[in-house]
Amino acid sequence: MIRTTRRVVAAALAILCAAVCAQDFPNKPIRIIVPTSVATTSDLTARFVAEEMAREFGVNVVVDNRAGANGIVGITQFLAAPPDGHTLLVTYSGLYANPALYKSVPYDPVRDFRILAGLNQVLLALVAAPTFNVASVRQLIDYAKERPGEVTYASAGAGSSTHLGPELLASRAGIRLRHVSYKGGAQAIADTAGGHVQIAMTALPTALPLVAGGKLKALAVTGSFRSGVMPDVPTLAEAGIGGAEITSKQAMVAPAGIPEAIAARLTASLSRIVRTPQYARMLEASGVEKEPLAPEAYSKIGAEELRRWTEMVRLSGAKFD
Secondary structure: OHHHHHHHHHHHHHHHHHHHHHHHOOOOOEEEEEOOOOOOHHHHHHHHHHHHHHHHHOOOEEEEEOOOHHHHHHHHHHHOOOOOOOEEEEEOHHHHOHHHHOOOOOOOOOOOEEEEEEEEEEEEEEEEOOOOOOOOHHHHHHHHHHOOOOOEEEEOOOOOHHHHHHHHHHHHHOOOOEEEEOOOHHHHHHHHHOOOOOEEEEEHHHHHHHHHOOOOEEEEEOOOOOOOOOOOOOEOOOOOOOOOOOEEEEEEEEEOOOOHHHHHHHHHHHHHHHOOHHHHHHHHHHOOEEOOOOHHHHOOOHHHHHHHHHHHHHHHOOOOO
């Protein structure tokens, strides 16, 4: 009886403590770690969210860019912080590929991330050099089948979505492509536009101005739906290649173990922000799609993201030490 009473008292104290902590939150600046460089979609989104959260909570909200090692540098910093809601992380789908790419990574994206809310999703565009004599996905497939392993594609580096995406396309289409890896996406796309490489997959916001300026040809988008900013460009499925959808879903996460009441406050704040007209206009201007899932649905997608990206890594054959 005494033990039971103690357990009840302990549980009541824990609930009371959580409620008090939530009322006191935030009691210091909030840091949003972005595991990419400045001016990326993740960075621009984080800065918009940070400004809105600062206004709502009345504390400084700082964006901390920690790029490197496919996002692992930023994640390591994130996991070293206390799980009190004052350190958050912007994630993107590629982070779910790392456990399959590396022999060992310092995190489990399902176990260690508490997803608070989805932020947006970034489609990729399959683009071709203006000098490459194909104007559709069908023509590309026919050309590649006649010349196995000769069609080149540029990527931002092994293991990136710009590498895994074309390999998934090649697997589904029954063709072989030749990978040309760069140290970053900017040079990869510059060399594709210059005709040094024949095709590439790149984030839609990157492709948009180059396609509009005639420096690249858009053959398809990689999502399950057409993009609102490129409505005339078909999806890969519409072009006859099923099962090759690839999008980067971006989310805001807290460390696992964050008190439920604080997580709920953060989710409510983020849900409000992503529903504002200002946020929608920012996404549209950037060529980024909104996240259609409600927070309670999005919080459950971690395991599916891990399965999906592990399969893409398997198809690509990419592996790091």
